Amino acid sequence: MQGILDPGWASPPAEGEAIAADLPAGLGALEMIEGAGHYPHVQLPRQTLAAVLNFLGRA
Numbered sequence: 001m002q003g004i005l006d007p008g009w010a011s012p013p014a015e016g017e018a019i020a021a022d023l024p025a026g027l028g029a030l031e032m033i034e035g036a037g038h039y040p041h042v043q044l045p046r047q048t049l050a051a052v053l054n055f056l057g058r059a
Contacts, residue, residue, distance in 0.1 A: 001051055003036030
C-alpha cells in the first residue's frame with residue numbers, strides 16, 4: 001500500500017509496482033491510496049483499512 005502523493009519517489013506507482021513485482025506470486029498486491037502521501041494509514045485510515053480488508057479477503 002502506498003500513497004499516490006508520496007514525496008519520497010519520483011513515481012510512487014512505478015516504485016510500488018517494482019516492490020510488488022519482487023514479491024513471490026500471491027504474497028502481495030499494490031494498492032495506491034488516492035490523496036495520501038507517505039503515511040496513508042495515518043492520513044486516510046478508512047481507505048487504508050478498506051484496502052487491507054480487501055486484500056485479506058482474497059486469501
